[in-house]
Amino acid sequence: MKKLGRILLIDDSEADNFIHLRRFRKLKIADEVVVRMNGREGLDYLTTPLPDGSYPRPDLLFLDINMPVMDGWSFLDTYQKLPAAHRARVTIALLTSSKGDAESIRADSYTVLDGHESKPLHRDLIHRLLITFFPDRFDRASSALH
Template structure:
């Protein structure tokens, strides 16, 4: 498979989950770069910090946990949605959680910024479905 994604941002406070999700993505060879942040605030800081040439990070996919310390996934989304639309264009946010609370799934359906909602772990099947649905022609 060609690498359909330039960058994936994993946002999860569980380092074991990040390790597993990175391994799935690397084994599939779907992204040029995989970045990990341990909570919503770290992820937001990452997205708001330009590189040496003044360019801001622009992941194609953000895999976002819900329950994290410092800033939850929902709080991250509240701030993320305040970014200029051009900074969010083309970015797919996938809620990836262990939450079995049906309210979380309902809240996710109500947020247009969320492109997918899934229970952990991230699997190759889930990645392929996501790419086919949100990045057609890139696989």
């Protein structure tokens, strides 16, 4: 199993961030997990150059929809206009508590979204996402995911 380089988690819920960070660390699936508390902070992170002149490009981005300052929908409106070099390789929107029909339809309208899931992320869901979007790095037999 080859770890992901970076996961970006954009969510204003400290409780959810605590749970998700703990799960990611326990599963040892990424070298780095970056947390930003709202969509504006997430966009700033993605568009601020690193010391070498490149931009941070997460392998995986998890996005909450309901946040202050800039919600997930507003983030996505701006994010989809960014050059690919500023976007994550895989973007998943986390819809707060459940995936309602209106939210699902709206999420489906964003071509930059690779999927949408309900919070909180549990181990089996993380495993499924990893083997779906990163089959060259994770497979059903990946011991770290069990």
